[in-house]
Amino acid sequence: MSRLRPWVTVLSAMALLSAACAPSAPTPPAPPAGASQPAQPVDSGPFPTKPIEIIVPFAPGGGYDAVARQLAVPLQKELGQPVVVKNVPGGGQRIAARQFQQSEPDGHTILYGSDTPLYTSTFVDPAEGFDIFSWQWIAGIRGQTPMVAVPGNSPYKTLEDVLAADKAGKKLRFGHNGIGGFLPTQVAFASAVGIKNGVWVGGFQGTADIAPAFIRGDLDIEVWTPLSSTTKFVESGDFRPLAVLDAKRSPTLPNVPTARELKWPGVEKLEALGSQSGFAAPPKTPADRIAKLEKATLNALKDPDFAKWAKDTGVAEDLIPSAGKDFGVLKKAEYELWKTLTEELKKAVN
């Protein structure tokens, strides 16, 4: 029996090993020695003094996760401390939101996420344990322009065709993945352009399974956000884009007109449908630390390696590097718009 003890030791060692790597996946290389951050006399003491953690409210492997991990590399050059990504998926981002809200406000924990679905969900299901308006925005990172499309073989060529069908009593099927996902955008779009017979087909996971259903012709029309996740389907002819919901045309799809050009009804509301993502710090984080994180983030977004990656993957089209203050103002306006839709949302949900 005793000769087997080494195996127990080996197993325990393996267990310990995986425990050590467990919570925060990528162990980045040590920061370059003396990464130059001129020591400035600041109110809240030296910062950062330990690794920075970026909470991503989605599972590893998605678009958010990829951007956060790619940004972590130049960020740690800027900040002189390791920057690690922590994925806290689930609960329609609420689990991450609560964890973030309760984290130490010392600048070492920041959140990267798309808050629009999160706060629209709070109109229907009250938020518990987090308050989006107490968050302090560090910087805006990505803007997500929506695009309205019908399947490639759809009988509809324009919004007018769609509206005429709606008027004739035809039901128009939209796909969604719930109140914390794409449902609010679909409802808001239908309400803005005046579609009366929308049918909300739920139960999808996200773009990944809505797209095949759409191409099969199981759905009639859809607002896709962000546009960059579906441009490949426009190129392949699987999707027929009707319009981009932004003030100006997208550089990725220069041939697709904007809703404004086409004089769609409710165009102001439509252009506000896009969501933006950025970094946030918990309430009461010292202002000088936020300023430091803001500068580092904006610099990291300009990093040549990151820029190259963003260009290769198409993410570059969405980048909207913006100062935390401007971003905060934007978010506030967006919130007011969504709030006007509360009643319609509640109806669509049930």
Next chain:
Amino acid sequence: MFDLSPIWGTLGQLARPEVFGLMLLGNVIGLVFGVLPGVGGGNAFILFLPLTFGWDPEVAIWFLMGMQGASSFGGSLPAILIKVPGDTVNAVAIFDGYPMTRRGEATRALGIDVMSNILGATIGAIVVIALLPVMRSAVLLFGPPELFWVAIMGLFTIALASGGNFLKGLAGGAVGILFSLIGYSSVIGVQRFTLGRDYLWDGVQLISLFIGLFAIAQVIEFCTAEVPISRLTTGFKGFEGLKRGAIEVLGMPGHLIRSSAIGTLAGIIPGIGATASAFISYAMAIQFSKKKHLFHHGNPEGLVAANASINAKEMGSLIPALGFGIPGSVEGALILAALLFHGLQPGPFLLRDQPGIVWALIVSLWISNVFGTLLGLFWANWLSRLMAIRVVYMAPVILVSSLMGVYLVRNNIWDIFTAIFFGMVGYGLNKAGFPVVTFVIGFLLGQIAEKYFFQATQISLGDPAVFFESGISKSIAAITVLMVLGVIWSGVRSKRAVNAVEVAS
């Protein structure tokens, strides 16, 4: 037909020492992560993906696929040897693998494991390559009505998997379905059984449930019975048993091909999942077997059905990832993450624009399945000594490492509590004689069936004819009906046989 010559070019890369070395390194990592309960290959993938920053994408693919290919074999080792699955997909290997171990046939079981892994992956690879030109239509063939029937067929396999005790099997399946309903349902927009907790919004986590039902329940079992797993230590040395097992697999081409086909199909059509397909494949093997009564008691056929489908599924999951750039499954999502990290844009044009990458993915996943399994074999011979360890040493190690694995997935402490809860459920089910299989099938497929039912009726605007529109729907429905009739018939026959025996005596 299209040009197959890139396969040779891609295989030629193996001659580069760094490619070969990194694939083997990936294999080793995949095996270690696979063996640790709860810490599946997916975790290894996510952990090591950032390491490949700046590598040549094709080299990175060999390394990452090396992990992917080896981990499911790694996970089957503890399932067979100590009744603790390395990952959710490996739970099926327990049913017949572990009884073989108890009989002292661990090496035979491992031989079967190895061969069915390799052949499952190979059949999967052939199907994937054959389907490449039509892969987009293959994915689009299955919509909500078709998937509804697949789920219903899977649920009916509860009848097959009950192992003689039909009523208890049914009850277990029903409770499984109830547990699957927990969470926010975006189809009907309500929260069910969430007790007002956001934690339950996403439902019961699959990994927590599996680690609980199998690993934790087994730890409790270990602690209540102070005996080593197998006192029979014959067959530890030498490759005699391994060879015997491996050759045995070749003698059951029917099981091999059917299980691989189920696995590949489950990979191609998003929405069913590797674990569910392994269970369906197992239940189908029972249906088609001449030795039904031997299942759950160490029937090699059960082990083949489990392993072949898992490895074929891995290959199949490449199809939606390559054809549309969409993840059809966890495996597919990881592959897309890898492509994205290396600045490659997965999508409908990947095969046209980056054929080298597509072939590298297919060939490396297949080759690493073969190499990873063979590599694991050397290790398996050593690992098979584990079962003679006294449980006082074994139980705590399993407990700690599996709970840690559960935590690692989402960094959520409640996942651990959930696992412990299901550990007690699993122990209770075992003690009361309820088959855990049917509970799991109910859990995996109940909610899927409901979801696709609602989606299909919403899409058809309430017209029930949607369920019988396509040829695929009709065929799966017909297979389901035949299956049920088969079960009833065999039940009647065995009752007659029993009656006949009673009359005779």
